[in-house]
Amino acid sequence: MNWILLVIAGLFEVAFASCLGKAKETTGIISTYWMIGFFVCLSVSMFLLYKVTQVLPIGTAYAVWTGIGAVGTVLVGIFVFKEPASFWRLFFLMTLIASIIGLKFVSAH
Known part of the structure; x- marks a missing residue:
């Protein structure tokens, strides 16, 4: 289960990076919405990474998380x-x- 949560955390990392890219391309209220999406995805990703590191080794979990994100x-x-x-x-x-x-x-x- 922890490996599944780690993959989900990595996918939320992809989502927050994507939101940054979209925020850069837009202006006004649309850009604000993308930034809200960025902060929501960032929070979910970090929370899931935190939960996973309670069980999996931090070095492995962090490397896999950043790798999935990259x-x-x-x-x-x-x-x-x-x-x-x-x-x-x-x-x-x-x-x-x-x-x-x-x-x-x-x-x-």
């Missing part, structure tokens, strides 16, 4: 914000995914 944010950048998807960018993204999976397998919990 991978997800890069994918959102490519598909939503039209950032480039070069070979090397995708190559290193795959190595990051492999590292996250590796941490899961070597974790004591």
Whole structure:
């Protein structure tokens, strides 16, 4: 269950980073709504990370959380914000995914 919560926390990290990107693209009240979304997603993500670290090792939990956030944010950048998807960018993204999976397998919990 804690690994599922950790994945959800990572997805909320992707959401808060995405909200920042959308807030940058907008103005006025719409930008304010995106910033509210940012703070809500940030709060949920941090709370879930806190709960997970009560059981899982902090080093593993934090690395997986940031990895999920990084991978997800890069994918959102490519598909939503039209950032480039070069070979090397995708190559290193795959190595990051492999590292996250590796941490899961070597974790004591």
